[in-house]
Amino acid sequence: MVEDNIRGGNVLDICCSTGLLGQRIQDELKKTVVGVDADRKSLQNARSYGVDVNLVEMKIDATNFSPLISVLIKNDIEVIVARRCLSEIFFNHIDQGAVFAERLLKETNVREIFIQGRREQPNATHPIPSCSAEVALLGDLWVVEYGGFEMAYLREKGK
Ligand SMILES: C[S@@+](CC[C@H](N)C(=O)[O-])C[C@H]1O[C@@H](n2cnc3c(N)ncnc32)[C@H](O)[C@@H]1O
Secondary structure: HHHOOOOOEEEEEEEOOOOOHHHHHHHOOOOOEEEEEEHHHHHHHHHHOOOOOOEEEOOOOOOOOOHHHHHOOOOOOOEEEEEEEEEHHOOOOOHHHHHHHHHHHHOOOEEEEEEOOOOOOOOOOOOOOHHHHHHHHHHOOEEEEEEEOEEEEEEEOOO
């Protein structure tokens, strides 16, 4: 899995749903993982599946990242894993992606972002239709160190 290449410490599984990705990272890579998702039912399912990462119920508001930034700081998060997530959060607020990306660098210790997005489709109607579109919305303070059709690994530009 792409996340095998995580270098940093604590990990946020953003839009974690039932938390299974975060659990795998916690078990296999021995990282402390926090999962955030808006959907209470998914988090309840996660617990019923035995997921024991720290799960936080939170609807991430693309016009107010402060609650999420607080979670990142409180848990000393250094890595974000965003699988099929940024296209949801930024659906109506593409212009806020760069704001978020900048706040990560200025206010938190996050220095790695793993994105897994949609595969490019020729007739896509979604405003954020692909992984490369998710990368682009984050602006130019982060660079793709490696990536493929559906995934990208980003680090702070110039570091
Ligand atoms: C396509 S699922 C992906 C789940 C998981 N990352 C995976 O790859 O299996 C999208 C998830 O994003 C969550 N989500 C969507 N918008 C959100 C928001 N604004 N804040 C928090 N979670 C959100 C949904 O509840 C859902 O669990």
